[in-house]
Amino acid sequence: MSSRGGQSQQNPQLQRRITRTQTVGNLGESVFDSEVVPSSLVKIAPILRVANEVEPSNPRVAYLCRFYAFEKAHRLDPTSSGRGVRQFKTALLQRLERENDPTLMGRVKKSDAREMQSFYQHYYKKYIQALQNAADKADRAQLTKAYQTANVLFEVLKAVNQTQSVEVDREVLETHDKVAEKTEIYVPYNILPLDPDSENQAIMKYPEIQAAVHALRNTRGLPWPKDYKKKKDEDILDWLQAMFGFQKDNVANQREHLILLLANVHIRQFPKPDQQPKLDERALDEVMKKLFKNYKKWCKYLDRKSSLWLPTIQQEVQQRKLLYMGLYLLIWGEAANLRFMPECLCYIYHHMAFELYGMLAGNVSPMTGENVKPAYGGEEEAFLRKVVTPIYEVIAREAARSKKGTSTHSQWRNYDDLNEYFWSVDCFRLGWPMRADADFFCKSVNQLRSEKDGVRETKPTRDRWVGKVNFVEIRSYWHIFRSFDRMWSFFILCLQAMIIIAWNGSGQPSSIFDPSVFKKVLSVFITAAILKLGQAILDVILSWKARRSMSFHVKLRYILKVVSAAAWVVILPVTYAYTWKNPPGFAQTIKSWFGNSSSAPSLFILAVVIYLSPNLLAALLSFSLHPSVS
Structure with a gap:
């Protein structure tokens, strides 16, 4: 050879x-x-x-x-x-x-x-x-x-x-x-041997393990597919696999995962439940609470009703809870890179849990007369091919757009940007099953051109690429100020106050109590207003590339922030100029613009109080919510 x-x-x-x-x-x-x-x-x-x-x-x-x-x-x-x-x-x-x-x-x-x-x-x-x-x-x-x-x-x-x-x-x-x-x-396993011949294994003799296994094997009343070949010791996860098309190894892993979760919580319950192969409801509720904590917050944030609906018959409640938890773990186990997008998983689970409820309610298809099946069908590996893969392809395309991190941040989306799409009710435009022509899956104009085998399209094409949702990072050293604006503002204002004290009177810190020196120190509020205006303008500049994907309310907030900061830059110097009888320098010019009336020091103090009122209100609310701090 x-x-x-x-x-x-x-x-x-x-x-x-x-x-x-x-x-x-x-x-x-x-x-x-x-x-x-x-x-x-x-x-x-x-x-x-x-x-x-x-x-x-x-x-x-x-x-x-x-x-x-x-x-x-x-x-x-x-x-x-x-x-x-x-x-x-x-x-x-x-x-x-x-x-x-x-x-x-x-x-x-x-x-x-x-x-x-x-x-x-x-x-x-x-x-x-x-x-x-x-x-x-x-x-x-x-x-x-x-x-x-x-x-x-x-x-x-x-x-x-x-x-x-x-x-x-x-x-x-x-x-x-x-x-x-x-x-x-005799298949490979991680911790728990769940085959029929492993009942004598030491770990399988724990009452908590036996209780969880017994509860999972309660498949009474579940509508199995007609062409399904039943096997010995089937459980709830086998039914979910047959109905939703999860992968075999994923089902085996999540079966062990769910049993161990229930057993670990079960064994810590106090007072101890009876040593019977019966799952403690307290353990079931605690595991369910932890698993669905983020999902319930997501539903509340988007003002949507949860898909976790429990039956009125008490005997079916435990089975329904296990079905909901098993479905969530199977989605999570097969999601791969989608796990970095927790709200995306919430969207998927929200619809699949609703389908699960329809199947358990006995809904029948008017066309075939059979029980309702998931929107994607229950064939083998349907969930991976029809739910996970389309979203993953979007992630892969965005990673390619980054050109190994050399492209500007406005040209591609990372996991957080993709996940932010599911923070808004607009995500429900995807529908279920997810529409292939939805904005979330649309490619940019550049991607469409690159797929034409090198032939550039002369006719303009509408770019339906979603892009960034709330924030587009721009590489700039100004991020140092923007990210630490409170620290820089504090340092600048302290420096101004120290210079005023050093150059007026004796230079001692106690000279701040001198009326003329204290009045000059009050000019730090004008500097603070100018810094606030600079911060507002910087916010607009650094978020400018996200303007196309911003909602109207976000754009209005940026505009009002700039207008408000600009107004205070005018109000505070004017009122400050009227606190002086013979103001020096620029203050005299301002006073000449608005008329040389009598001094009104209280007007500047009132303006400062109004200017600081949002911060004062926030501090009061903080103390009221956390009384232990005081």
């Missing part, structure tokens, strides 16, 4: 890996780890692991497993273009050439096909049956591993028999049917 020519170019590290591959059987290693198998050939790692495992008892079967792994690797990467694939295949081929004759001489049966069938039956009787018949049901991890090994052996057996045109014995097929049936039960 052409893969032999790659060995002359191997570096020392690859040579060590190949040497390890050549001697892995002699070293007795039981795992062919990911450091040896290239990432593109990870599917053959279990086959090589089985070869290492069975080599001490039958070297010929181990050789056949490695030979099948080599063929599968060649099908996965025929050109050996993957990283390290050529070197790996070369080393494996050399080992096969070296082991072919010795293992062939040690073969018991007349053909490789008969050798594989004989060993498969031997492995099943010696390992699997022995573990099953053990009094303590043995170690579940060992039994799971044995079933996985048996599946790999049967896969190799079929390949060898097909090559030699030998039919598989009926006895072997019957044995494999038993293995396949048990393999579906």
